[in-house]
Amino acid sequence: MSSGARRHREPVYRTLEIIANTLVRAQGLDLHFTGVQNIPETGGAVLCVNHTGYVDFIPAALGVQRAGRRTRFLIKSEVMDVAIMRFLVNHTMTVPVDRSRGADAYRAALGRLRDGHIVAVYPEATISRSFELKEFKSGAVRMAAEAGVPIVPAIVWGAHRQWTKGGARNMGRSRLPVHVRYGLPFTVDAAEEPERETLRLRDTMNSMLLEVQDAYGPHPAGEFWVPSRLGGSAPTPPEAAVIEADEALRKAEARARKAARRQRETAQPRDRGNR
Template identity: 60%
Template sequence: MEPVYRTLEMIAAAIRAVQGTRLRFDGLDNIPDGGGVLAINHTGYADFLPVGLALRERGRRARFLVKSEVMDLAIMRFLVAHTGSVPVDRSAGSEAYRAAVEALTHGELVAVYPESTISRSFELKEFKTGAVRMAVEAGVPVVPVIVWGAQRQLSKGAKRRIGRTHIPIHVAFGRPVMFDGGEVAGQLSADGATRRLHEVMVAQLHCVQDGYPDAPAGADWLPARLGGSAPTPEEALVIEDAEAQEKAARRAAKRQGE
């Protein structure tokens, strides 16, 4: 894990330097020394890079839960295997869940995107309960993490801005949240605890957005709530439902052709 992860950190730092990205890290002291679940908002394809660089400031690394679809690519299979990342098959996620809990009990950080997919509206989507449930089972805290600005570089529905753009990107680690076993004893309770985490992260997201230095009206990476041209959460849901149906049709066609 170490050599490949270290190489990826060097590449991420080089990309930052080439692009002139202005990174700001807040709340680094909230990163636990032992195990913990990092619950991260998901607005772009590369928002894991600034999180990794922030963790490096504290001498920590995380095992990211990633979609199993990335395993179709040889390079991604190599990276997943050599960085301790955990591929998640959404139709059968129990194996990934067990691997994550085991890593947490051994003092590792596990990075989870509770929204499961990128948010086209750049607002927080509804959360899955996995982050809370695995934290409770392992007896570790959940650390809410907000990444803001990375969606300007590479995301869904926004123009790609990969060159030397000097984009500011903020990464904010909130205070660790502990959920006890009694609170998350069943699915109904897990849903309630997850809603509480969602509320915490919405407030944290708004705080980060309020302190962000660049928010031009009409920007395609800015939520409609803030005057941007990104779709509203309701509009984004319609787009995402259509995409999901299209992907399901492609998978079905692929199975028939095998």
Template identity: 75%
Template structure:
């Protein structure tokens, strides 16, 4: 029953009702009813995890996210992580998080991964890390590609946008694609290309069906006439941001030279 997770589900549904979000789900039938599943989610918002998980809930499953271990410094978050089988990712011990995620998959759970690793400022798909492919290969679980569109209108990583997490009544669309099977001898790079291709197709389908994308709006991709940066311009901004973070991290932890195994 997992009472803590059940309490979170009640809170999540109450939050959606309070915000008046107009959630639309499609392809829920593509989520396997049983067994481990790697749920690959595009990343455009600080809150896109919620719609993706609510769609999985409709399939009768529960989602376990991989999240930054920094949240473990907060008592209530530490309690929630420990009681919901969430996978905290410690940058200095990325291999441990990766193996924990694989074990969750072998236990038959749905583990959500952001293949892009960080939020896309262009709202297009960035280059993917191979973590999802490697987890699927090692655990034998399929990958379910999924797209959330509209959550970035609530809260995203851009100076032009503002937080709109009150009663916004915004439309948010979620679509799940057919599962991608990963053979034990599959090449993770090739699988990652397959996954990104599938998610690109899903993204364009969802955008075409979403409704108006007003010209010049901060949340609309440049490809659709919006003022969001192009993928190339976004990459420059993100590289500069990553460099600043790396410098700050190095200043705090001068002896830390490890990488992020789970998403690599």
């Protein structure tokens, strides 16, 4: 069976592809793809993408679609609280990640890779407020080594101008340029420490990021979406780290309050039953 025939057996995913392409046309986005030929035609692969905004997954996935493949993303498990998102996750082989049960998501991602799918991972785990690469988690390298599949590094630049942390949302007909570059796939050396291979991945993606930025065009001074290094008003990496640490603390406190509330709600029926 051809890859096109296999792809079209997923009606929910196909509907999302149509919606995504329609959205891009409606927004007038000027998408530039390079290195699409580096996406393996068959078999599993870990697609590692930098994370600068809320919608950078769309151009990353559309480039993979141009190669005749589909992308299975790892996403935060909180989306499963929303009925429509739960439906989409369950019908697109997306892998929800519960940070308190990361091993479950890791095993699910390995299964996708071994079944021959492309699994997209954000090695930075969260959006980079500085728009520079943050430190990488080693999960992408470890799963590539364990599944015996290559890593494809990828850079998306420009999508953060649409919607990101600390920036104005611009999801209308913006006609913004968005560049996506897929690097050469490489095999993880299982004999090396995962941390060393993770550094190799980060160095590769950092070089790609600089090249994509150079090709992107002007980066006006003072713009929120331009890194401090290029004269923009985005926070420097150290400044962003302080903001992100505070944000992580507030989210952890919110999760703790939510868990406590659920525990109380679960206990209340039992209390009433004992009266």
